[in-house]
Amino acid sequence: MSNPTLVMYDEEFQEVNEVIGRLLKEANAKVIFLVDKNGQLISGVGETERFDTTSLASLTAGNIAATGGLAKLIGEKEFSILFHEGEKDNLHISIVGGRVILVVLFDNRSSLGLVRLRVKKSSEELSAIFEKLMTKSVEREKRGASDFPFAEITDDDIDNLFS
Amino acid sequence: MSFINYASREINCKIVYYGPGLCGKTTNLQFVYQKTAPDAKGKMISLATETERTLFFDFLPLSLGEIRGFKTRFHLYTVPGQVFYDASRKLILKGVDGVVFVADSQEERIDANIESLENLRINLKEQGYDLDKLPYIIQYNKRDLPGAMSVEELRRELNPTNVPEFEACATTGEGVFETLKAVAKLILVDLKKGK
Numbered sequence: 001m002s003n004p005t006l007v008m009y010d011e012e013f014q015e016v017n018e019v020i021g022r023l024l025k026e027a028n029a030k031v032i033f034l035v036d037k038n039g040q041l042i043s044g045v046g047e048t049e050r051f052d053t054t055s056l057a058s059l060t061a062g063n064i065a066a067t068g069g070l071a072k073l074i075g076e077k078e079f080s081i082l083f084h085e086g087e088k089d090n091l092h093i094s095i096v097g098g099r100v101i102l103v104v105l106f107d108n109r110s111s112l113g114l115v116r117l118r119v120k121k122s123s124e125e126l127s128a129i130f131e132k133l134m135t136k137s138v139e140r141e142k143r144g145a146s147d148f149p150f151a152e153i154t155d156d157d158i159d160n161l162f163s
Numbered sequence: 164m165s166f167i168n169y170a171s172r173e174i175n176c177k178i179v180y181y182g183p184g185l186c187g188k189t190t191n192l193q194f195v196y197q198k199t200a201p202d203a204k205g206k207m208i209s210l211a212t213e214t215e216r217t218l219f220f221d222f223l224p225l226s227l228g229e230i231r232g233f234k235t236r237f238h239l240y241t242v243p244g245q246v247f248y249d250a251s252r253k254l255i256l257k258g259v260d261g262v263v264f265v266a267d268s269q270e271e272r273i274d275a276n277i278e279s280l281e282n283l284r285i286n287l288k289e290q291g292y293d294l295d296k297l298p299y300i301i302q303y304n305k306r307d308l309p310g311a312m313s314v315e316e317l318r319r320e321l322n323p324t325n326v327p328e329f330e331a332c333a334t335t336g337e338g339v340f341e342t343l344k345a346v347a348k349l350i351l352v353d354l355k356k357g358k
């Protein structure tokens with residue numbers, strides 16, 4: 001398979017949340033969330049309950065995929081930062097470690113300059129965490145340990161989902 | 164590529180509905196959306212043109228329930244079927260866990276079906292996937308139309324590898340859930356194997 005399954009463990013999940021929690025404060029943002037390039041929401045902090053985060057995640061990934069396609073057409077690898085300016089709220093979207101998408105939603109209590117500056121710093125920290133996660137997955141695979149909590153499920157378990 | 168989150172105890176999988184233009188991919192999702200309990204589904208998103216042709220994708224998040232304490236979530240996507248949207252189709256296949264090929268049973272659409280299926284194989288290959296190794300289901304849609312070919316003929320043209328197949332009429336919902344369940348099950352069985 002071209003991409004290994006992304007697995008998130010408690011330890012890294014907390015580390016990720018610490019980094020984006022700090023970014024939320026330092027950048028004076030409203031909401032921050034992290035999305036897998038395939039559109040799965042990894043985590044979110046801030047006023048997340050006000051938003052349909054599942055849809056946001058899917059559309060963000062679609063957006064990154066579409067602009068990535070555009071980038072390739074003009075000979076670029078990818079566009080690593082996207083910025084959408086609205087009347088009140090703005091979105092700053094950036095690719096972290098080539099693999100995950102960091103979305104920062106902010107209004108006029110912050111500024112693009114501040115967000116860019118803080119995102120840059122946090123991106124490095126996030127990159128390191130995801131790098132660690134990948135190494136962990138690879139190592140587990142080598143040891144033959146399955147990452148799947150699914151190894152022991154039965155056909156009945158699966159059938160029960162549909163009953 | 165599924166996403167397993169031990170922290171929130173969730174497993175997320177991506178299902179893509181593929182097929183030629185106007186074969187009923189969006190209609191499949193709309194029926195699932197209409198018939199699913201509000202607490203089990205999220206908002207359905209359709210990025211469509213003014214004439215309701217899919218421009219980029221439709222998206223429907225579903226949560227099926229728990230297996231061994233893990234919430235299983237399925238994200239359903241459709242691709243734009245029209246031939247010239249190929250660049251968009253490729254993007255949507257990224258990270259796919261299972262594919263439903265929706266075939267249009269009408270005789271005049273058989274060439275479009277074959278072309279789309281060929282296109283699916285090529286686009287998957289570009290992403291490093293092999294259709295024969297992915298959880299994959301065929302749905303023969305529009306069985307109610309007078310110009311529908313027999314299932315035997317369709318099978319001969321479109322299903323040489325004998326993957327699970329379903330007859331459907333997506334407008335009335337016949338076969339829609341059967342198809343979805345079958346592909347979801349294949350994905351979970353695949354995960355169980357620890358692939």
